[in-house]
Amino acid sequence: LGKNLIVLDSVGSTNDYLKHLGSEGCENGTVVVTHEQTKGKGRLGRSWTSERDDNLTFSILLRPRMAPKDMVDITPLTGLAICQALRDYTGLDLKIKWPNDIILGKKKLVGILTEMSAEFDAVEYIVTGIGINVDQTTFPDEISHKATSLLIATGRHYDKNRLLAGLLGRIEEAFVRSNLALSAETISEYKKLCASIGKSVTFKSGTRSISGVAVDIDEDGALKVMLSDGSLRTVNAGEVTVQGI
Ligand code: BTN
Numbered sequence: 001l002g003k004n005l006i007v008l009d010s011v012g013s014t015n016d017y018l019k020h021l022g023s024e025g026c027e028n029g030t031v032v033v034t035h036e037q038t039k040g041k042g043r044l045g046r047s048w049t050s051e052r053d054d055n056l057t058f059s060i061l062l063r064p065r066m067a068p069k070d071m072v073d074i075t076p077l078t079g080l081a082i083c084q085a086l087r088d089y090t091g092l093d094l095k096i097k098w099p100n101d102i103i104l105g106k107k108k109l110v111g112i113l114t115e116m117s118a119e120f121d122a123v124e125y126i127v128t129g130i131g132i133n134v135d136q137t138t139f140p141d142e143i144s145h146k147a148t149s150l151l152i153a154t155g156r157h158y159d160k161n162r163l164l165a166g167l168l169g170r171i172e173e174a175f176v177r178s179n180l181a182l183s184a185e186t187i188s189e190y191k192k193l194c195a196s197i198g199k200s201v202t203f204k205s206g207t208r209s210i211s212g213v214a215v216d217i218d219e220d221g222a223l224k225v226m227l228s229d230g231s232l233r234t235v236n237a238g239e240v241t242v243q244g245i
Helices: 014-023 075-090 141-146 150-154 160-178 184-193
Strands: 005-011 031-037 055-062 095-097 101-104 107-119 122-133 200-205 208-217 223-227 232-235
Touching: 005 014, 014 031, 014 055, 014 107, 014 122, 055 160, 075 095, 075 101, 075 107, 075 122, 075 150, 075 160, 075 184, 095 184, 107 141, 184 208, 200 223, 208 232
Parallel strands: 005 031
Antiparallel strands: 031 055, 055 122, 095 101, 101 107, 107 122, 200 208, 208 223, 223 232
16 A cells, blocks of 8 residues: 555545546555645545644555455444554554544544445445544534544654554555455454444434444444344444444
C-alpha cells in the first residue's frame, strides 16, 4: 500500500479524489493523503469536518479480483487493523463501535468510509477513507460531547507521517493475511474489541426505530440484535444508524 502515494495540500474529499483516479486506472494500493479536506464525507450522507493538519485524512484504493457478490465489506478488517495498531502505539483502551468507528469510552477518534465501484460483474475498485482525529482540541458544537483526539486523550502530538506509514503497513498486513475475506479468527478478534456487544442499541429500519441488545457479530460482519420479544435481527452496516455504544 502507498507505493503510489499522492500528497495533496487541500481537496474536497480524498475518497472522491481517489475514486476519480480509480476510474482513470490508477494502480492497486494507491493512497491519497491531504493536509486539508474541505468537503469530507462521513457514512450515511453525513459530513466529516476537520481543521487543516489536525486530522490524519487519507484514502486507499484496492483492485480486488472478485465478483461483487463474493466481496465482503472490508471495513471491519480495516477498522480492526487500525484499532489494534493505535492501541499498540498509544496504549489507549480503544474499542470498535460497530460497524467501524474507533472510540475511546463514548467518544469517537476514527471514522472509516468504504465505497465500491463495480463494473461488468467484477469489483473495479474499492476506496476506503480514514479520518483520525490527531491534534484537534475543539470540535463543532454538535459533536463536541462525542469526539476526542489523540492529543486530548494522551496529551501527546503524534507525527502524522509516521502514523500514516505505520498504519498503512498494518492495514496491508491485515489485507494480505486475510485475502480480503472475513475469517472466523478475524471476527473473533473483532468481537473482543467491539464495544457494542452486550449494549443496548437502537437502529432505524425504514421509518421505524427498533431497540434491542447487540448480542453478536455474524460471519459477514453484520450485527445480531436481540429484540425485546426475544427474536434476533441481523443489522447490516449500510442501512442503519446505531445509537448507543
Ligand atoms: C464516518 O465516521 O462517518 C466516516 C468518516 C470517514 C472520513 C474519512 S476522511 C478521509 C476520507 N475522505 C472522506 O471524504 N471521508 C473519509
